[in-house]
Amino acid sequence: MKRILLGWIVISCSLLIAFILALSIGPVWISFLDMSETDKLILFSLRLPRSLSAFFVGGGLALAGAIFQGLFRNPLADSYLLGISSGASLGAAAAIVLGLASPLANFTAVSLFSFLGALSALCLVFYFGRKNGEFSVFRLLLAGLGVGLFFSSIVAVFLLMAQEELKALLFFFLGGFATSSWDTTWVSLACVPIGVLVACTFARELNVLLLGEETATSSGVRAGRIQALYAILAAFLTSVSVSLAGLIGFVGLIVPHIIRIIFGADHRTLFPLTFFAGGVFLVLCDTIARIVMEPSELPVGIVTSLVGVPLFLYLLCKETSDYGL
Amino acid sequence: MGKKTVIHIQDLFFSYEENPVLQQLDFSIQEGDLLALVGPNGSGKTTLLKILLGILSPKAGRVLLDNKPLQSYAPKERAKHIAYVSQQPALNFPLTAFELVALGRYPHSGRFKAAKPDAAAVNEALKLTETIHLRERKFSTLSGGEKQKVLISRALAQSARILLLDEPTLHLDLYHQIQILKILKELCVERSAIVVAVLHELNLVSLYADKVAMLRRGIIHAFGPVREVLNETNIKEVFGVAMAAREESESGARYFIPRDRLA
Amino acid sequence: MDDKLKLFLRAVRRAIAALILAVIACPPAAAAGRSVVDDLGFQVSIPEVVTRIVSLVPTNSEMVCLLDCSRLVGGTRYDRFPEALALRVRQRQIAIIGGGFDANLEKIVQLAPALIIANGPSQQKIALPLKRMGYPVLSLWPRDLAGLKKDFSLLGEILDRKGKARRILDQVEKGFLAIVNKAKGKPRKRVYLQMWSDPLITVGNTSFPQWLLEAAGGTNIFEDMPFDSGQVGLESIIRRDPEVLIFLTGQESFVQQLTKRAGWNAIRAVQRSHICFVDESDLNRRVQFLGGLARMHDCLFSAERVGQAISSESR
Numbered sequence: 001m002k003r004i005l006l007g008w009i010v011i012s013c014s015l016l017i018a019f020i021l022a023l024s025i026g027p028v029w030i031s032f033l034d035m036s037e038t039d040k041l042i043l044f045s046l047r048l049p050r051s052l053s054a055f056f057v058g059g060g061l062a063l064a065g066a067i068f069q070g071l072f073r074n075p076l077a078d079s080y081l082l083g084i085s086s087g088a089s090l091g092a093a094a095a096i097v098l099g100l101a102s103p104l105a106n107f108t109a110v111s112l113f114s115f116l117g118a119l120s121a122l123c124l125v126f127y128f129g130r131k132n133g134e135f136s137v138f139r140l141l142l143a144g145l146g147v148g149l150f151f152s153s154i155v156a157v158f159l160l161m162a163q164e165e166l167k168a169l170l171f172f173f174l175g176g177f178a179t180s181s182w183d184t185t186w187v188s189l190a191c192v193p194i195g196v197l198v199a200c201t202f203a204r205e206l207n208v209l210l211l212g213e214e215t216a217t218s219s220g221v222r223a224g225r226i227q228a229l230y231a232i233l234a235a236f237l238t239s240v241s242v243s244l245a246g247l248i249g250f251v252g253l254i255v256p257h258i259i260r261i262i263f264g265a266d267h268r269t270l271f272p273l274t275f276f277a278g279g280v281f282l283v284l285c286d287t288i289a290r291i292v293m294e295p296s297e298l299p300v301g302i303v304t305s306l307v308g309v310p311l312f313l314y315l316l317c318k319e320t321s322d323y324g325l
Numbered sequence: 326m327g328k329k330t331v332i333h334i335q336d337l338f339f340s341y342e343e344n345p346v347l348q349q350l351d352f353s354i355q356e357g358d359l360l361a362l363v364g365p366n367g368s369g370k371t372t373l374l375k376i377l378l379g380i381l382s383p384k385a386g387r388v389l390l391d392n393k394p395l396q397s398y399a400p401k402e403r404a405k406h407i408a409y410v411s412q413q414p415a416l417n418f419p420l421t422a423f424e425l426v427a428l429g430r431y432p433h434s435g436r437f438k439a440a441k442p443d444a445a446a447v448n449e450a451l452k453l454t455e456t457i458h459l460r461e462r463k464f465s466t467l468s469g470g471e472k473q474k475v476l477i478s479r480a481l482a483q484s485a486r487i488l489l490l491d492e493p494t495l496h497l498d499l500y501h502q503i504q505i506l507k508i509l510k511e512l513c514v515e516r517s518a519i520v521v522a523v524l525h526e527l528n529l530v531s532l533y534a535d536k537v538a539m540l541r542r543g544i545i546h547a548f549g550p551v552r553e554v555l556n557e558t559n560i561k562e563v564f565g566v567a568m569a570a571r572e573e574s575e576s577g578a579r580y581f582i583p584r585d586r587l588a
Numbered sequence: 589m590d591d592k593l594k595l596f597l598r599a600v601r602r603a604i605a606a607l608i609l610a611v612i613a614c615p616p617a618a619a620a621g622r623s624v625v626d627d628l629g630f631q632v633s634i635p636e637v638v639t640r641i642v643s644l645v646p647t648n649s650e651m652v653c654l655l656d657c658s659r660l661v662g663g664t665r666y667d668r669f670p671e672a673l674a675l676r677v678r679q680r681q682i683a684i685i686g687g688g689f690d691a692n693l694e695k696i697v698q699l700a701p702a703l704i705i706a707n708g709p710s711q712q713k714i715a716l717p718l719k720r721m722g723y724p725v726l727s728l729w730p731r732d733l734a735g736l737k738k739d740f741s742l743l744g745e746i747l748d749r750k751g752k753a754r755r756i757l758d759q760v761e762k763g764f765l766a767i768v769n770k771a772k773g774k775p776r777k778r779v780y781l782q783m784w785s786d787p788l789i790t791v792g793n794t795s796f797p798q799w800l801l802e803a804a805g806g807t808n809i810f811e812d813m814p815f816d817s818g819q820v821g822l823e824s825i826i827r828r829d830p831e832v833l834i835f836l837t838g839q840e841s842f843v844q845q846l847t848k849r850a851g852w853n854a855i856r857a858v859q860r861s862h863i864c865f866v867d868e869s870d871l872n873r874r875v876q877f878l879g880g881l882a883r884m885h886d887c888l889f890s891a892e893r894v895g896q897a898i899s900s901e902s903r
Contacts, residue, residue, distance in 0.1 A: 027694045042697050045721045074417050160818075179693065181717035208428045211479075212414045218378050219483060220404030220432040265418035296690055 004269050007262065011276045018283040022051040025287055027294055049185040050177045054286040054300075055279035056188035057177075057245050058255075060237040062278020063199055065252020066259075066270055067234040070206045071227060072135050075260070078252030079238040081141065083148030084121050085249075088235075088242035090151040091117015093158050107243075111187055114243040118235035121147050126231070152247075176300050177245055177286050184244055191240045195233055196275050202226060203267035210265070248301045250308040251278055257315060328355040331487065331519055332377070336386035339372060346372050347543045350386070354536070356486075356517045359510060361530040361551070363523075364540035365564055370523045373540070374489050377521060378409050404432035408480035410490040413472055416465055422475045423460035426450055429482030450482040451475075454508055470501030477505065481512075488512065490522040494529065502526070506533045527568070528580045531555055539563045552579070624742060627729040628709065634724050638702045638746055644691050644714065645707040647874040648728050649673060651740055652705065654756060654875055655749040662699045664688055669873060693717060703746070730874055732799045733764060740875060756875065763878045764803065767885050771805030777888045779806040780830040780857070785842040787819045797871045804884035806832065826854050832888055833857040837865045 023043060024030045030039045030047075065078035079085045095101040095113030103110050128143035129135055205226045209216045213223040241248070255278040256270065263269055285303040292298050330353045337350035347369045354360055362370045375381040376388060379395050388395040390406060398406070408429070416425075429450065430443040451457040454474040459467060464475065473493060480488055488509070494502040510533050512518040524530050530537055530551065537554050539547045541563045547554045560568045560581065567584040621635040642662035643649040649663045653673040660676070662685045668674055676682045685695045688707065691714050696704065701723065706715045708729040715725045728743070730736040737757055744753025779801055783789045791797045792813030801808050809828040810820060833855070835843055843863060846852050857863060864887035870880030 027692060028698050038698055038700055041721065042694050046693055046697065046717070073415075178690065179713050179717050181720050183720060204431065204434075208431050210416065210418060210420070211425075211428060212411055214375070214378070214380055215409060215411050215414070217380050217400065218404060218407065218409035218489075219429065220399075220401035222400055260419065264424070265420050266424060296686060297692070 004263055004273075007273060011273065011280065014280045015276060018280045018287075019051055019055075022054070022283050022287045023047050025291055045181070049182045050180040050286070051283055053177050053180045053185045053188055053244055054283045056185075056192040057241040057248070058251055058282025058285075059275040059279035060188065060192045060195065060241045061248060061251040062255040062281070063196060063252075063271060063275045064234040064237040064241075065278075066256035066267070066274045067199060067206075067230050067237075068252070069256055070210065070267055071230050071234070072129075072137075072140055073210055073212075074135070074137050074140065075257055076137065076141060076253070077144075078250075078256075079234065079241075080148070080247065080249040080252060082121075082125050082144035083146070083151060084118050084125070084144075084235055084238045085242050085247050086148040086151035086155070087121025087124075088114045088118040088239040089247060090155050091115065091120070091239065092243050093155045097158050097162060107184055108187065111191075111240060111243040114239040115236055117151070118239040118242070119232065121151060122231055122235050176289070176297065178297050180244075188240055188244055192237065195237045195240075196272065198233055199230070199271045199275075200268065202229065203271055206230060206267045207265075245300070248282070248304055250304050250312065251282060254308040254312050255281055257312065261315065328357060330355050331391060333389040333392070334377075334386070335389065337376065337383050337388070338385035339369075339376060339381065339383050345543060347376070347383075350545055352538065352545065352548045354519055354521065356519060357513050358536050359513045359520045359522070359534050360536045360538060361522055361524045361534035362538050362540065363525070363527065363530060363563070364546075367542075368540040369543040370540055371491060374409075374491055374521070374523060377489055378407060379403050401432045404483060404485065406485050407487045407489060408483040408485035410473075410476050410480045410488065410493060412491050412495060413469070413476065419463050419465070421461055422451070422456065422464055422467065422478075423447060425464050425475060426460075426478045426482050429479040432483060446484065447478075447482050450478040453481055453512075454478045455504075470497050470504075473497060473501065473505060474508075477508065486517070487519045487521070490520065492523050492525065494524065494526060502529065509533070527555065527560070531579050531581065555579075557581075622745075624726070626727040627735070627739065628712075628727040630725075630727065632724050632726050634726065634746055635702055640699065640701045641703050641705060642685060642696050642699055642701040643667070643705045644685075644711055645688055645705075646872060647730070648705040648707065650873060651728070651743055651875055652747070655740075655743055655747050655752055659747060662696060662701065664691070669869060670876065689714075697721070731794065731796055733761070733803075736874055737761075760875065760878060764881070767878075767881055768803055771803075771885060771889070774805055774889060777806045777832050778809050778828070778830045779832045779834060779888070780809050780825055780828070781834045782839065783817055783836060785835075785839050788822065788825070789817055789819050791817050796874070796877075800871065800877060800881055800884055804881055804888055806884070806888050822851050826851055829855060830857050831860070831862060833863045834884070834887060835863070835865050836868050836871075838868075840865070 024032065026042075026047065028039065028042055030043055035043065061079060064084075068077035068079065068082060068084075069075050071077070079088075092101075092110050092114040094117065095110060096103070101109035101113055124147045125140065125143045128146070129140035131139055205216075205221045208219050208221045209223060209226060213227075216223045216226075256274045259270055259274045259277055263273055282300070282304070285307060286300050288307075289298040289300045289303045292303075332354040334350050334352055337347055338345070339347040350373070362373060364370055372381065376383055377395075379398070379400075382396060390398065390403075395403065427443060427447045430446055433446075434443055448457060448460075451460055454477050456471060456474045456478060459471060459475065464472065467475065477488075477490070477493070480490075490509075493505055493509075497505070506529055509520045509522065513520055513535070522534075524534075534551045536549060537547075537551045538545055539554065539559055546563050547559045557568055557570050560566065568581040569584050569587055570579055570581055572579050621633060621637075623631060623633050626632050639659060640661045641652055641659050643652055643660060644664060646664060646667045646669075649660060649667040650669055650673065652660045653670055653676075657672045657676060660673070660682055662683045663673070663677065664687055665684050666687065667677060667682070673682070677684070683695065683699055685699070686692045688711065691711075693714065696718065704715075704718055704723050704725045706725055706727045708727065711727070715727065719725050728739040730739045740753055740757055741750070744750045781791055781797060781801060783791060790810050790813075791808065792815040793808070793811045794814060795816045798808045798811060809825070809830045810818070846858060846863075852858050864883075866880060866883055866887070870877075870883055873880065
């Protein structure tokens, strides 16, 4: 218990620090005590929505990763590796190309189609990842790889074939928080906290599901419904993130893993901690992305990979005993 | 004997797609019974377990629990009566033994209830299988026998009076095989629990079970007290192996030896 | 449970506070001015007096600078002409706000522009947040002479340089007509214009270079391609059999190897050795496109080839 309390304190402090850094650092260094009019404008119209976007996208992706790992009972699952992120981007791209939605006119519709794309990818991975009713790690990862590559390729074709106007629209969700503003940020503000609440509400059931569907059912858990609920939830969180900021990898893989190692696998504490940690992580990565190559920006996905992968590999070597891998 | 009938199976029929898996099943289980399900592979033992669990629904016939159809119980309600120990799952997460056993309390805890009463039940369950000293250990670091005992503890933590086990002695060394059956027997004797276990080792069945159901090709070949039903004829008919029955002079315990091993 | 709830509520409260502040924080007040419709169909309100302009694309920087370079305070890292522009950049009187796709919003805001001039649809992603913050963002996207005249005159009005704009346009049009007349009556030449050698990239029918080509008397063999630029295969080029090949300077080594590369020999242009080079800047200027146009015309029709011809030994 004490550990978890300590964890919350650390994460809250990190959250504060991360936001202070994100809001003050940039091509324009803002000190909160002495702000000019332009500073205020930059702070409230650009940096604040950007940081909030990064927080909720990072938290959402991390939580989605934790959910997938619980669902598939495997620590190597996350939206990106399972191809769900690619599904989300294909959903959005297809909607734009077919003229069903436009990021200019109705961004919410784009997110909706993104969600549909994520669900399709989920169905495919679920279908191909099962063997005799059980999820096989091997098949899951391969199915995810395949589905992800396939959908990403289709998006690439759309980009190449699109007329100039269409091409411009497609670039909209291709990545990063560089052009975040309040009208896109509010989507994450509205959607992600709901997702977190739902995830925490049924965390106990997911805990029991870790033992297998049959054992869980025998314990009184409606296994099928819980699995469907969480799968859809994870796809939802993924699609919100992708439609806002494009494909960002490794957040959903690394953050839950680290939290699990330190605080244990109980989803009731794992989910909220992972959400906040993921949010802080991405805010920090976005800040780094902004200042490293000033005035240009590094795509935030590159920063998460550069920071995250070495960490991940290190943990992989160190902690495999706990996982029976 | 005046013992209460808890589970009653009536005219059960089950099939997967077009293939019948279980047919004409009709028997009942009383309080305090340790029922062994035996039979060759594919005879439907696991399917029968799943039907008793309520995971599968019979295509015809029914299962009565306390004279009410099993299907009429809500999942959590049913879980308070029947608990299940599956074959060992591969657990990829760092749960401690305590946390794993605590999962068994699910049917009893409300959404936001405190954890204190549950901790007592969890510790009690661990004590019953003599694994209390392992509670802070990560489950995946335990030995096969220890894991099985912890899994049984989880089912015990469910405070259900009916325990269903699918091959609980598989892959276990001799010491743990005996220990587990002893624990199960004690539950039946001292707490009037019901244990239904799929077992392969006929000698263990002979020593510990009260009743035995011998299945062959989805049909009950024989059902009844183990002394009567587990005999050379039935074994030959169900398994196709000629075994000779022998009795130990002092205790009267019966065991079986393959005939071709006799001089 | 409690602390989680507390923290979550704290985050929500912060977000709401920020939202309220953002609404209150004033965008730059626009003095009453004119309302125009830009090249993408958007209605834009431009203040009466425009002193500070940020341009998001070299072609627009060129236009602004020709009229009144002192008013340009921000441009992209690719801005090179006219010469006055390059000078101001060197003297740091024009701030670099990034490239076309990755313009840095904060830098733009920091410059406190009165007007931001963007390019076509591809810059919408950057334009939108700026518009929401209250900045007038004008999309100027001239792709032929008519569009150029419209956009340049508009800029002339905005910058109060109507006279200068008209004079420049008149000159340009005169020069333009002169060349077009020279090309009149001559049979059109089929041309392949190569922007990049590996992979092979050429221009399509939405691009300015194609318009230049047609004005000079040529036909782009890939005029059926509805993009600014696109990747093509050697087979398509051979099949469409251009009479003239135009390369950008910088591709000389590629051209030296041309006859040695399989397939190129089948093309008329290679057999007749009708190959020219143009500078990238020839294609990138909008107002001052005449130089490029003239060079293209010469390439197509003059007896002396512009640039290097393939040496006879490689035939």
